[in-house]
Amino acid sequence: xxxxxxxxxxxxxxxxxxxxxxxxxxxxxxxxxxxxxxxxxxxxxxxxxxxxxxxxxxxxxxxxxxxxxxxxxxxxxxxxxxxxxxxxxxxxxxxxxxxxxxxxxxxxxxxxxxxxxxxxxxxxxxxxxxxxxxxxxxxxxxxxxxxxxxxxxxxxxxxxxxxxxxxxxxxxxxxxxxxxxxxxxxxxxxxxxxxxxxxxxxxxxxxxxxxxxxxxxxxxxxxxxxxxxxxxxxxxxxxxxxxxxxxxxxxxxxxxxxxxxxxxxxxxxxxxxxxxxxxxxxxxxxxxxxxxxxxxxxxxxxxxxxxxxxxxxxxxxxxxxxxxxxxxxxxxxxxxxxxxxxxxxxxxxxxxxxxxxxxxxxxxxxxxxxxxxxxxxxxxxxxxxxxxxxxxxxxxxxxxxxxxxxxxxxxxxxxxxxxxxxxxxxxxxxxxxxxxxxxxxxxxxxxxxxxxxxxxxxxxxxxxxxxxxxxxxxxxxxxxxxxxxxxxxxxxxxxxxxxxxxxxxxxxxxxxxxxxxxxxxxxxxxxxxxxxxxxx
Numbered sequence: 368x369x370x371x372x373x374x375x376x377x378x379x380x381x382x383x384x385x386x387x388x389x390x391x392x393x394x395x396x397x398x399x400x401x402x403x404x405x406x407x408x409x410x411x412x413x414x415x416x417x418x419x420x421x422x423x424x425x426x427x428x429x430x431x432x433x434x435x436x437x438x439x440x441x442x443x444x445x446x447x448x449x450x451x452x453x454x455x456x457x458x459x460x461x462x463x464x465x466x467x468x469x470x471x472x473x474x475x476x477x478x479x480x481x482x483x484x485x486x487x488x489x490x491x492x493x494x495x496x497x498x499x500x501x502x503x504x505x506x507x508x509x510x511x512x513x514x515x516x517x518x519x520x521x522x523x524x525x526x527x528x529x530x531x532x533x534x535x536x537x538x539x540x541x542x543x544x545x546x547x548x549x550x551x552x553x554x555x556x557x558x559x560x561x562x563x564x565x566x567x568x569x570x571x572x573x574x575x576x577x578x579x580x581x582x583x584x585x586x587x588x589x590x591x592x593x594x595x596x597x598x599x600x601x602x603x604x605x606x607x608x609x610x611x612x613x614x615x616x617x618x619x620x621x622x623x624x625x626x627x628x629x630x631x632x633x634x635x636x637x638x639x640x641x642x643x644x645x646x647x648x649x650x651x652x653x654x655x656x657x658x659x660x661x662x663x664x665x666x667x668x669x670x671x672x673x674x675x676x677x678x679x680x681x682x683x684x685x686x687x688x689x690x691x692x693x694x695x696x697x698x699x700x701x702x703x704x705x706x707x708x709x710x711x712x713x714x715x716x717x718x719x720x721x722x723x724x725x726x727x728x729x730x731x732x733x734x735x736x737x738x739x740x741x742x743x744x745x746x747x748x749x750x751x752x753x754x755x756x757x758x759x760x761x762x763x764x765x766x767x768x769x770x771x772x773x774x775x776x777x778x779x780x781x782x783x784x785x786x787x788x789x790x791x792x793x794x795x796x797x798x799x800x801x802x803x804x805x806x807x808x809x810x811x812x813x814x815x816x817x818x819x820x821x822x823x824x825x826x827x828x829x830x831x832x833x834x835x836x837x838x839x840x841x842x843x844x845x846x847x848x849x850x851x852x853x854x855x856x857x858x859x860x861x862x863x864x865x866x867x868x869x870x871x872x873x874x875x876x877x878x879x880x881x882x883x884x885x886x887x888x889x890x891x892x893x894x895x896x897x898x899x900x901x902x903x
Contacts, residue, residue, distance in 0.1 A: 369436040371427050374398035381425075387411040388418050388441060403433070405440025412462045414504075416444040449494070450508040454622030454650050456491055458484040468497055488625050488652045489676060509652055512629035515565035517608050519589040521558070526694060529556050532682040536560065541655040542678030544636060546663045548686050549862020550695055553659040554584045557632045560657050561609060562589055566629030570611045571647060573635040575600060575809060578611045580838065581634070585609060599624075614644050621650035628653050633677065636660040640672045648676040662858050686865070695865040696843070698873035702889055703772070704881045705764040715883060718755035722748050759880045761790055765848050766797060768878050773798045773826055776844045776874075780819075783828040784860050785848040791828045794848070800826030831856075840866035845875040 370392060377385070377399075385401060388408035392400040408418065415438045422429060446467075448459040458464070458475065464484060465472055474493065475484045486494070491509060498505050525533070532545045533556055541564065547553045561568045572578045582596050597607030600616040606627060617624065631651050633639050636658035639648060648656075658677040674680065689695040707715065725748035726734055737745035773781060781800075785791050788804045795802040801819050803812055812832070819827045820839055827839070845864045847857070857877075864873040879889045 368402035368404060369433045370400055370402045371422065371429070371433060372398050372400055373422075373425050373427055375426060377425065381421075384421060388413045403436055403440065405436075408437075408441035412442060412467075414442045414444050414461075444504065445506045446503045447498070448506040448508070449491075451488055451626035451652060454488070454625045456486050456488045456494075456652070458486075458494070460484060467503075468501065470497055487649045489649045491652045492654050509626060512566060512626075512652060513654055514629075516567060517565050517595070519562045519565070519591045519595075521562045522588050522590065525555065525559060526552065528684050528689070528694070529559070532556050532684075533559055533563065535682040536657060537563070539678055539681045541630075542657070543681030544658040544660065544663050544674065544677055544679060546660055546680055546683035548684070548689060548695060548865065549661045549859060550865045550867070551661075551684065551689055552694075553661070554581060554634070555588055557581075557634070557657060557659055558585050558588050560632065560655075561585070561630065564630055564655055566655065567627060568609050568630040568632065569617075569624060569628040569651065569653070570609070570632045571614055571617050571634060572611060573614055573638055575613060576812075577634060578613060581611045614638060614647065617647045618643050621647055625650050626652050630655040630657070632656075633658045634660075636673060636677065637662050639676065645672060645676065661862055686861075690865070694867060696867050696871040696873045698861070698865060698875065700861070700875045700877060702877045702879050703768060704879050704886075705762065705768050706881050707759070707762050707764065707883070711758055711762055712882065715755045715758050718751045718758070719884075722751040722755065725751065756884075757787070759883045759885060760786055760848065762880055765878050765880070766790070766794055769794055769846055769848060770797055772844075772846050772876050773800075778824050779844050780822075780824055780839070780842045781826045781844040781846065782839070782842050782863055783826060783846045783848060785828065785830060788830055790848065791830050795826075795828040798826050798828075800828050803827060803829040803832060805830060805832040838866070839863065841868055841871075842866070843868075843871055843873050845873070847875060847877045 368390070371389075373385075374397060386407075388411065389401040389403050390407070392402050394400070403418075407413075418437050418441055419429065419434065442461045446460065446462045447464065450457055450459075460483075464475075465477075471484075471494070474490050475486050477484050495505075495507070528547070529552060532547065536543050536545060541560075545553065545556055547556070557570065570581050572581055578598060578600060582598065585591055585596060586593065591609065595608050597605035597610040599605060599610050599612040599620070604616075604620075606624075610624075610628070612620075612624075628651060631648065631653035633648065633656075637660045638644055639658065656677050658673065663673065663680060686695060686698075690697050725744045727744070729737070729745075729748075731749070731752070734745040734748055738749055769783060773783075783791075783794055783798075783800065785794065788806055791802060791804055794800070801815050803815050807815070815827075816839075819825060827842075842864055845860060847860060861875050864875060877889060879886050
């Protein structure tokens, strides 16, 4: 052990401090001799800097050998080091971490083999807050994610509600879910957030078409250059100050993206709670977070997980509020009943009776879980239910009614929504309309949308590929062929028609098969009102 000499007299308090990192050896006419004890120093959590500062204050001559011994044998001047490796947040500790911060046990685990603590990257903010509240000294390799790296000016003026949304988000420590109807300019709010913070930002969109829409919106509303924007999907994977990717790509490359961004923006955020997609939010450090959705509340209750990962709903506006101010088109929903043929009615009745027998009172959600485990009754019950729905949706009466409604609204821009590709193809042929399905290639879908957008009128028949991300401002009539049990899907489809235009009155026709479950679903939606559905 290295010894040192203290020539002056010390009081009891100082003497006790010295004994936290050394042993008393002897005293003579020169003063008191102590031997540095690394075990005591580590046990008592004394840092090298603290020891050297105290000894210098007492006039101790500190040789190079003594300083080296103290620095090597005692704790570093920091309590912990924080870093990310392979998509995991690590905490290397030089103190008894759980003893000083017992609350860390809730989310921080310890690897005995590697002698290091670890957790999911999204816990970064929570970790820093706990360390700072107790005055801990830490080395943070991720602190640069909080620092402004670029300055882009926002072009144009935000609408009053967009400003309010941004202010509420800022007041919530730059975290939270913003719920605005389709067509209300959620993307512009996200772009304003990027400009406000100026930190490396990752935007996660649901489709490739939405990726390109985000890029175009950034270029339109900010002074950013195209070279400042990186598209990270398919063969093109560029990380830039503003990087845009898809859910699927972000999920696959979450480890590579984990420690690169200060702001995470999740578009169409109602998809995020899905088992694999939630790993995107969990796997990124991103101290700042914004989630955007027209329908954040999920009927399965998983929105609670969305709120915990992104910060809860901080702002929302309804369809009627924005339509009253002219930000969205005024609208009406008209339910149009049709009758199944006697043969169709009998088939549906038989299938529903079979479903009732096999399901034994269980909810669809329960049956899905049982089917995943191989339960034959659950599998056959779901098959019967799906077959019944298919017969209802593909009824010849519905196709006939679509033709009537298209003729009634001749000269307008019409979008026909259906669940089935074969039905979409049939309707497109019957009405001479454009067809858009997920089976079509990307370039063909883009061509169809481009031609339809430029046309003064016409019919676009879409499957579920048209539920999100399609932007056709002058579409004013919608025809919902297959009744949907998803209130969120209904709201998303209605939103396709509400882009504002002078004198526009949007109409959504919902074709309902009488005497079937979709009649009940339609009545239930109508009783709730569109503004209630907007948050679902």
